[in-house]
Amino acid sequence: MTAPDKRRAEGRIVAVRGGIVDAFFPEGGPELDDLLYAGDVALQVMSFVQGGAARCIALHPVQGLGLGTTVRATGGPIKVPVGEAVLGRMLDVFGDPIDGLPAPEAADHRSIHRAPPPLSDRILRAEVLETGIKAIDLLAPIERGGKTGLFGGAGVGKTVLLSELIHNTVEHHHGVSLFCGIGERSREAEELWREMGEAGVRDRMVMLFGQMKESPGVRFLVGKSALTMAEWFRDDRKQDVLLLIDNIFRYVQAGSEVSGLMGRMPSRVGYQPTLATELASLQERIASTKAGAITSIQAVYVPADDFTDPAAAHIFSHLSASVVLSRKRAAEGLYPAVDPLASSSVMLTPNVVGQRHYDIARAVRRTLAEYDDLRDIIAMLGIEELSAHDRAVVARARRLERFLTQPFATVSMATGPQGQMVPLEATLAGCETILAQDKFDRPESDYYMIGALPVTEVAA
Numbered sequence: 001m002t003a004p005d006k007r008r009a010e011g012r013i014v015a016v017r018g019g020i021v022d023a024f025f026p027e028g029g030p031e032l033d034d035l036l037y038a039g040d041v042a043l044q045v046m047s048f049v050q051g052g053a054a055r056c057i058a059l060h061p062v063q064g065l066g067l068g069t070t071v072r073a074t075g076g077p078i079k080v081p082v083g084e085a086v087l088g089r090m091l092d093v094f095g096d097p098i099d100g101l102p103a104p105e106a107a108d109h110r111s112i113h114r115a116p117p118p119l120s121d122r123i124l125r126a127e128v129l130e131t132g133i134k135a136i137d138l139l140a141p142i143e144r145g146g147k148t149g150l151f152g153g154a155g156v157g158k159t160v161l162l163s164e165l166i167h168n169t170v171e172h173h174h175g176v177s178l179f180c181g182i183g184e185r186s187r188e189a190e191e192l193w194r195e196m197g198e199a200g201v202r203d204r205m206v207m208l209f210g211q212m213k214e215s216p217g218v219r220f221l222v223g224k225s226a227l228t229m230a231e232w233f234r235d236d237r238k239q240d241v242l243l244l245i246d247n248i249f250r251y252v253q254a255g256s257e258v259s260g261l262m263g264r265m266p267s268r269v270g271y272q273p274t275l276a277t278e279l280a281s282l283q284e285r286i287a288s289t290k291a292g293a294i295t296s297i298q299a300v301y302v303p304a305d306d307f308t309d310p311a312a313a314h315i316f317s318h319l320s321a322s323v324v325l326s327r328k329r330a331a332e333g334l335y336p337a338v339d340p341l342a343s344s345s346v347m348l349t350p351n352v353v354g355q356r357h358y359d360i361a362r363a364v365r366r367t368l369a370e371y372d373d374l375r376d377i378i379a380m381l382g383i384e385e386l387s388a389h390d391r392a393v394v395a396r397a398r399r400l401e402r403f404l405t406q407p408f409a410t411v412s413m414a415t416g417p418q419g420q421m422v423p424l425e426a427t428l429a430g431c432e433t434i435l436a437q438d439k440f441d442r443p444e445s446d447y448y449m450i451g452a453l454p455v456t457e458v459a460a
């Protein structure tokens with residue numbers, strides 16, 4: 001490592017292409033990941049090119065920069081404020097306020113580029129985080145201290161589901177919560193900020209945003225800024241952290257834009273050749289250690305509903321639970337549009353959730369899978385042609401499908417019914433009741449958008 005004063009050198013711009021700036025330092029100069037300034041424009045060193053110039057990604061619009069502009073190396077990487085001071089605040093990638101209040105008065109600032117904790121420090125807890133959302137608690141239980149993905153194409157309800165999860169879990173979460181918005185709409189960020197204020201949980205929450213309108217460099221780095229703050233609460237305060245990311249796909253996408261700007265050759269489906277390492281550099285830091293747990297829930301946009309997309313597939317490999325949202329279900333109004341057959345969790349084993357829960361989840365899946373197989377026959381021949389056994393399967397499956405829908409508090413203004421949180425026990429009892437019946441007195445619509453089944457029915 002060069003001495004700090006040498007790292008704090010002054011240089012000049014030798015090339016500007018889009019959001020990429022090359023700067024040459026005749027004496028000394030920055031190291032990889034160092035933060036530089038050309039006027040007010042922040043730059044981060046991404047690599048060094050032939051001749052020794054530092055190739056940087058701009059974090060602000062580069063208008064006004066030209067050949068010969070002076071570049072000042074700050075002598076280190078981007079550092080964000082950490083500590084209690086960031087609680088209740090809405091910040092950007094630098095930890096600067098975007099809520100109109102003065103900068104957080106933090107005692108400490110830390111580099112956003114940090115190594116993940118060593119394997120020997122990590123722990124597995126095998127504990128479930130109950131969400132009150134029937135389809136998730138039953139079929140893809142979320143691991144406390146693990147990573148959960150909410151997968152879905154455009155407009156199938158990822159953001160709504162994530163907001164509902166925040167609504168249901170943040171209030172009961174003992175530690176702090178961190179929301180990181182990457183590359184999504186700013187309007188949604190403002191709504192969430194207001195909702196958190198109304199729910200009275202803002203003082204235990206930090207929100208960081210690098211939204212759609214910002215440069216790829218910002219969207220690429222904001223996740224690391226958020227993690228740096230989360231790590232402080234985990235390591236220095238020994239607290240549990242709930243980390244919510246909307247949308248982790250936008251991180252990969254920003255990496256791909258950066259890679260393209262840097263002139264790297266694209267790899268599969270046009271993604272950056274460094275996709276796997278970039279994603280791992282972020283995901284590996286989201287770890288639970290002896291000091292505290294980081295439970296993360298990440299929305300994952302699936303381009304063109306193609307689940308074999310390399311970004312989706314790589315993200316999938318880091319997760320302990322995957323909640324897959326299906327367009328077909330959303331089109332039928334079966335919200336949350338959780339696909340019961342494609343969603344999964346490593347928690348769903350008899351050892352963790354117990355034999356009863358495991359058996360009910362399997363029976364629900366089996367019934368819905370059988371119904372899927374019968375759909376073509378029903379479409380061609382009509383339901384009357386089915387055997388009595390198959391007709392009972394269809395009746396059960398259609399009621400299960402509806403029972404797994406649920407009114408959400410976060411959209412109740414638009415949809416009408418009040419949001420409902422359903423205890424796991426009520427979800428299990430409801431499914432058990434439906435699974436045990438061959439004939440139903442009540443119509444399918446009675447099971448749609450409800451919370452728990454009425455007690456009289458469960459008892460019967």
Ligand SMILES: Nc1ncnc2c1ncn2[C@@H]1O[C@H](COP(=O)(O)OP(=O)(O)OP(=O)(O)O)[C@@H](O)[C@H]1O
Binds near residue numbers: 411
């Ligand atoms: N649980 C729900 N109950 C009722 N309506 C819902 C629900 N979830 C989603 N919707 C409807 O679907 C719309 C899209 O949802 P949302 O914005 O969460 O999708 P998304 O997957 O995040 O989309 P994008 O990829 O465009 O960000 C909502 O505006 C709402 O009308």
